[in-house]
Each structure stands twice: as structure tokens, then as C-alpha cells.
Amino acid sequence: MSLTIALPKGRIAEEVLNIFKKIFNEDFEFENRKLILRKAGFTFLNVRNWDVAAYVENQAADIGVVGFDVLEELESDVLELMDLGLGKCRVSVAGIKGDESYKDKTEIKVASKLQNIAKKYFSKKGIPASVIKLNGSIELAPLVGLSDVIVDIVETGSTLKENGLEEKEVIMSSSARLIANKNSFIEKKEEIIDILEKVKAVYGA
Numbered sequence: 001m002s003l004t005i006a007l008p009k010g011r012i013a014e015e016v017l018n019i020f021k022k023i024f025n026e027d028f029e030f031e032n033r034k035l036i037l038r039k040a041g042f043t044f045l046n047v048r049n050w051d052v053a054a055y056v057e058n059q060a061a062d063i064g065v066v067g068f069d070v071l072e073e074l075e076s077d078v079l080e081l082m083d084l085g086l087g088k089c090r091v092s093v094a095g096i097k098g099d100e101s102y103k104d105k106t107e108i109k110v111a112s113k114l115q116n117i118a119k120k121y122f123s124k125k126g127i128p129a130s131v132i133k134l135n136g137s138i139e140l141a142p143l144v145g146l147s148d149v150i151v152d153i154v155e156t157g158s159t160l161k162e163n164g165l166e167e168k169e170v171i172m173s174s175s176a177r178l179i180a181n182k183n184s185f186i187e188k189k190e191e192i193i194d195i196l197e198k199v200k201a202v203y204g205a
Ligand SMILES: Nc1ncnc2c1ncn2[C@@H]1O[C@H](COP(=O)(O)OP(=O)(O)OP(=O)(O)O)[C@@H](O)[C@H]1O
Pocket: 009, 010, 011, 012, 048, 049, 050, 051, 066, 067, 068, 069, 070, 087, 088, 089, 153, 154, 155, 156, 174, 175, 176
């Protein structure tokens, strides 16, 4: 039984494809806008980062690679096989540099792409917060009064800095995870363990 593997486009795509390159000593590239690549006995799917978990959770793919932030946000019901240690970043509360007035609000206005993570964080702290869902350029929101703070991904911190913002509170750390569908892990256990061992070997783990 061959494995179907959902790989993310975008930021972590290159590093993930490099792992497979090292394992099989072959080039893995999706060419000519093709979304399916059959190679080395596997089927690779070219999927957006935010959609990888849906493919794996619904067994359209057996395994996949996705950022931990996305798994947390979507509360995906999948097996986490391994922390790949790439795509490292934090999910943080950020706001205008030197301005702590958000702490005195009766209800904090938060802008975020990671709506559930943001809601859960403030609710756990017992702080009333309303979350406005945005899809990008999150840092803009507090600059124009759309929100008091943002909950967003911070990697180097340069987007915050360039916009006069600062990290206020770190909510969680994130990195890319190798995930598996729960049924596939029963039905195709040997194949999944085999690929997991190969990935671990590449990392020297
Ligand atoms: N600076 C960063 N900005 C965003 N994501 C980062 C950053 N550094 C690491 N990551 C990680 O990389 C993952 C992929 O980010 P990428 O920007 O490629 O996709 P996306 O825009 O979130 O998703 P999609 O393409 O589905 O819209 C994130 O979920 C996160 O785990």
C-alpha cells in the first residue's frame, strides 16, 4: 500500500521537499502547476499550509507536514509523529511599543488570523476579549485603531519592529510537525513507521 503525503506550499515547502530529496536521493518538485507528484512509490500532494490538516484528518492523505500553530488553531484530530524543528516561530500578543493601556480595557480588542488560539488564551486568563478575524497584514490593525493588540506569528520580529510594535506576551512556540491520519496509522503502520525512521535518519535522531 503506497502512502499519500500532503506537503505545504509556501514558507516551509522548500525545506520539507529537501528532506525527501535527501531520503530518496531524487528531486521532488511540483512542476508546471501540477498538484500531484508520483515518485519513489509515493503520491505527494501540493497543498496550502492551512489545508494540510484537513487532507490528513479526512484521510485524503495518510501523512503530512504542517505548522504546530495551524494544528492548534484548527484543533485537528491527527497523530503527531515528529517535530521536524523547521519553520520555527512564536505565536505572541503584540501591540504598540511602550503602550500597555490594553491591560486596563474592560474588553480587549484583538485582531488575529489565529482566532481560536487568541480566544482561548485570553479566556484562560479570565480577560474579556473580542477577536476580529483577519487574513494577513495583521500588524496594521493596532496602527489604525482596528484593535488594541494582535495575536500573530513572530519569527525574526522585524515586521513588528518596522511598524513600531513590540511583542508583549508569548503564547506558544511553533515548528513544523509530521502528522498522520489515525486510521492510516493502523492500516499502513509499517509504511508510516518506515518513512518516519527515514526522516529521523536524515536528522540524525
Ligand atoms: N515568519 C513567519 N510567518 C508565518 N509563518 C511562519 C513564519 N515562520 C515560520 N512560520 C511557520 O510556517 C508556516 C507556513 O507559513 P506560510 O506563510 O507558508 O503559510 P500561510 O500563509 O500561513 O498559509 P497558507 O499558504 O495556507 O495561507 C506557519 O504556519 C508557521 O508555522
